[in-house]
Amino acid sequence: MSFGTFGVAALCVYLGSLVVVAVVARRSRRDLSPADHFLAGRDLGVFVLFLTLYATAYSGNSLLGYPGEAYRRGFSWVMATGFMMSIIVVFHALVPRLRPIAVSFEFVTPGDWVRHRFGAEPRGGALVLAVALLMTIALANFLFAQLKAMGMMAEQVTGGLVPYEFGVVVLAGMVLFYETLGGMRAVAWTDAVQGVLMMLGLAILLTWLLGESAGLGAMTGAIREVRPEAVAVPEARECANWASTIVLLGLASVVYPQAIQRVYAAGSARTLRQSLALMTFMPLVTTLVVTLIGLAAIPRFRDLGAVEADRVMPLLLGEWAATGPLFALAAVLVFIGALAAIMSTADSVLLSLGSQLAEDVLGRSHRDDATTQLGKRIAAGVMIAMALLAMVARDVTLWGLIELKMELLIQCVPAFLIGLHWRGLRAGPALVGLLAGAALAIAGVFLDVMRVGGVHVGVIGLGVNVAIAGIGSLWAAPRLAQGQPGTSPRSAHSS
Amino acid sequence: MNRERSLRASASEPDGRGRSGWRRRLRMVLLSLVALLYVFSIPWYRASGEAPSLIWGLPDWVLVALACYVTVALLNAIAWLVAEVPERDDTDDGDAAR
Numbered sequence: 001m002s003f004g005t006f007g008v009a010a011l012c013v014y015l016g017s018l019v020v021v022a023v024v025a026r027r028s029r030r031d032l033s034p035a036d037h038f039l040a041g042r043d044l045g046v047f048v049l050f051l052t053l054y055a056t057a058y059s060g061n062s063l064l065g066y067p068g069e070a071y072r073r074g075f076s077w078v079m080a081t082g083f084m085m086s087i088i089v090v091f092h093a094l095v096p097r098l099r100p101i102a103v104s105f106e107f108v109t110p111g112d113w114v115r116h117r118f119g120a121e122p123r124g125g126a127l128v129l130a131v132a133l134l135m136t137i138a139l140a141n142f143l144f145a146q147l148k149a150m151g152m153m154a155e156q157v158t159g160g161l162v163p164y165e166f167g168v169v170v171l172a173g174m175v176l177f178y179e180t181l182g183g184m185r186a187v188a189w190t191d192a193v194q195g196v197l198m199m200l201g202l203a204i205l206l207t208w209l210l211g212e213s214a215g216l217g218a219m220t221g222a223i224r225e226v227r228p229e230a231v232a233v234p235e236a237r238e239c240a241n242w243a244s245t246i247v248l249l250g251l252a253s254v255v256y257p258q259a260i261q262r263v264y265a266a267g268s269a270r271t272l273r274q275s276l277a278l279m280t281f282m283p284l285v286t287t288l289v290v291t292l293i294g295l296a297a298i299p300r301f302r303d304l305g306a307v308e309a310d311r312v313m314p315l316l317l318g319e320w321a322a323t324g325p326l327f328a329l330a331a332v333l334v335f336i337g338a339l340a341a342i343m344s345t346a347d348s349v350l351l352s353l354g355s356q357l358a359e360d361v362l363g364r365s366h367r368d369d370a371t372t373q374l375g376k377r378i379a380a381g382v383m384i385a386m387a388l389l390a391m392v393a394r395d396v397t398l399w400g401l402i403e404l405k406m407e408l409l410i411q412c413v414p415a416f417l418i419g420l421h422w423r424g425l426r427a428g429p430a431l432v433g434l435l436a437g438a439a440l441a442i443a444g445v446f447l448d449v450m451r452v453g454g455v456h457v458g459v460i461g462l463g464v465n466v467a468i469a470g471i472g473s474l475w476a477a478p479r480l481a482q483g484q485p486g487t488s489p490r491s492a493h494s495s
Numbered sequence: 496m497n498r499e500r501s502l503r504a505s506a507s508e509p510d511g512r513g514r515s516g517w518r519r520r521l522r523m524v525l526l527s528l529v530a531l532l533y534v535f536s537i538p539w540y541r542a543s544g545e546a547p548s549l550i551w552g553l554p555d556w557v558l559v560a561l562a563c564y565v566t567v568a569l570l571n572a573i574a575w576l577v578a579e580v581p582e583r584d585d586t587d588d589g590d591a592a593r
Contacts (some may be wrong), residue, residue: 075557081564082536089529089571092522096580104584216552228546231554235543242537269580277575280568288561 004159006332011157014197014336018178018343021189025182034108034355037183037372042103043267044188050275051195052188052348056258057087057279058198058286059142059345063338064149066287068310070294071301074223074230077291079242084283086250087259088276094254095263097420099272102264109352110135110260110416111360117419118427127431131412132360134438135257138409139353140386145405146346147172147390153342156314157335165391171339172387175347180376184265187347194340201337202289204330208320209296219292222299230298240454248456251417252410257352313338354379404445407458411437414462414469422473429472437465518577525574529567536563 030036044052062084070077098113105116111132118124147168154167162170178186213219224231234242253259266272290313297312300319314335321331354375358364364371411434418425437458444450444457452460538556547554553561 075554078557078560078564079537082533082560082567085564085567085571086533088575089526089567092526092574092578096578100581100584103582217549218552220549220552220554229544231547233538233541233543233545233547233554233556236539239537239539246533269582273575273578273580277572280571280575284565284568 004161006328007157007159007335008161010332010336011154011162011339014340015174017193018174018190021193022178022181022186025178025186025189028185029183033369034359034371034375035106036185037375042265044262044265044271045267046271046274048188048192049262049266049271050278052191052344053259053262053275053279054282054286055191055195055198055341055344056262056348057084057253058282058341059146059149061145061149061345062287063198063290063341064152064310064313065145066290067294067297067313070291071297071309071312073238074227074298075295076234076238076242077294078288079245080291081283081287082242083246083249084287085280086246087253088280090250090254091276093417094260094420095272095276098260098416099263099266099269107264108261109356109359110255110257110412111356113260114415114419115360118415118430121427123431124427127415127427127434128360130431130434131415132356134408134412134434135255136353136356136361138405139257139349139356140382141405141408143346143349143353143382143386144389144393146342146349147387148393149342150339150346151390152311152314153335153339156311156318157332157339168387168390171343172346172383175343175350176380176383179347179350179379183372184261184351187344187351188265190347191344194344197333197337197340198344199285199337201334201340202286205293205317205334206289208327208330209293209316212320213296219296219299223295226299226302230295237454241451241456244451244455244459248406248410248459251413251462252406252458255409255412255416257356258348261352261355350379350383353382357382407441407444407456407461408438410458410462411441411465414466418466418469424473424477425469426473426476429476430469432472433465433468436468437461440464515579518579522574522577525570525577529570529574532563532567532570536560536567 035042066077066080069080101107101116102113105112107113107116109132111128114128114131115124118127150171151164151168154162154171155164158167178190182189210216210219213222220231263272266275293316294309294312297316301312301315317331317334321328355371357378358371358375362374364374414425414433415430419430438461440461441458444461450457536559538559541556547556549555550558
């Protein structure tokens with residue numbers, strides 16, 4: 001049996017198992033409410049919550065984009081282990097405050113918090129809408145990246161028997177199928193299967209790589225010979241970028257709508273704490289492994305271009321598979337694990353997009369069963385649009401997409417982290433700050449200035465955003481104290 | 496009024512009611528150490544472009560970064576285990592946010 005045939009067979013078994021899980025999840029639903037569909041009835045246990053957090057956090061970007069970036073940058077990409085861990089650190093500023101309020105007031109989307117906190121103030125509604133739109137743009141970008149990675153993986157795992165475009169369509173259809181059928185329950189359960197597959201695949205791959213390279217020392221020696229700068233102490237600019245990326249990813253990732261919805265969906269606060277304690281170790285067994293994979297590719301594939309570097313993992317697996325039928329089977333397992341990681345992120349993003357557009361953008365109630373149906377229809381529409389885009393726009397680096405998404409998403413941070421900790425934050429200044437930060441990040445994209453001295457434009461935008469929100473709120477405080485009309489939250493609430 | 500009370504509880508009062516002060520202090524110490532470890536994980540204190548020595552097969556600055564991140568993982572896990580996350584907002588008496 002050839003590698004491609006192995007791949008097609010394994011892909012069919014994997015997709016078949018997802019159908020079974022989705023059907024079981026569908027039968028387990030309690031009602032048609034948005035809370036049951038989008039949050040699995042707020043009843044996720046430690047094991048499933050941990051695996052769904054894991055499978056959602058580690059995506060096509062992690063498994064394809066990160067090895068590609070390690071290949072491009074060298075050992076300084078060890079920063080990825082740090083920034084993935086920083087997400088779980090920054091969650092300390094969000095979870096202990098947001099979770100109890102979310103449970104008490106039955107939040108379904110991130111926008112429910114913004115509405116709860118700022119909705120009664122002047123310009124509170126506009127802030128809810130701005131946050132929702134920014135998150136939607138970031139999520140759509142994220143979904144596009146996953147679909148692109150899915151197509152690449154399907155093509156590789158089947159040895160080209162399934163073309164990229166066909167892979168995008170079939171796998172997007174499968175995600176849409178189980179997400180529509182079983183909602184968050186199906187997503188979380190398939191995530192659990194996918195998380196286990198991903199861990200298994202990475203463990204096999206790392207064992208093979210280290211064996212092949214005759215250990216870490218030999219691998220580093222080979223890299224130094226081919227590209228000494230990949231091993232040398234990074235320059236000041238790269239160090240600044242390292243710090244900036246930790247800030248960017250750490251802050252922006254905690255306001256990922258799908259992450260916030262998992263905070264809402266946990267069965268209990270204890271479950272959530274235990275899952276997050278476990279999650280903090282996962283960068284060491286996932287991000288670090290994919291970084292080593294990218295590094296190992298440096299002496300093996302010497303002249304890959306920027307976009308081509310995203311293919312280092314498939315290229316390595318292809319090389320491995322060619323060494324014998326047993327290795328081909330193992331390589332197929334790794335491919336399926338990687339595909340599982342990508343699909344698990346795509347399904348979570350899709351679920352969040354549906355709920356967010358229905359509730360926060362179109363203003364439907366999170367207590368109305370019709371919102372669930374609307375969310376499903378919206379998710380289907382977005383999936384079709386992004387799949388079409390993924391088929392025509394292949395020449396974009398995955399890391400480039402992550403940075404763009406994060407630079408927009410990070411502008412939502414003040415509405416959550418500062419809003420949770422400082423009662424003085426007002427909706428108007430928070431809105432102006434968010435718009436200014438986002439404008440700066442978007443201008444950076446159009447002017448092709450993504451970093452200044454190694455610091456992301458989005459992080460600079462966040463500085464501007466926080467300054468405007470903070471100073472503006474302080475300036476508004478005396479007016480509040482004087483009780484001027486239109487400035488008091490209470491008066492706004494009662495009006 | 497309920498909403499106002501809830502906002503006040505979420506934004507101005509400390510976590511918990513003072514019963515587990517040591518937990519909060521321990522968590523703050525752990526998170527401060529985590530912040531320091533992040534600062535030292537980045538090799539800003541080394542000369543740019545310097546050829547490193549290899550320890551256990553890795554460049555020394557990479558090993559320092561990894562040691563920092565392993566320690567961050569341990570401290571952060573403990574911080575999560577001692578963190579106080581109330582099950583519900585104590586000020587809630589059933590009023591909906593909207």
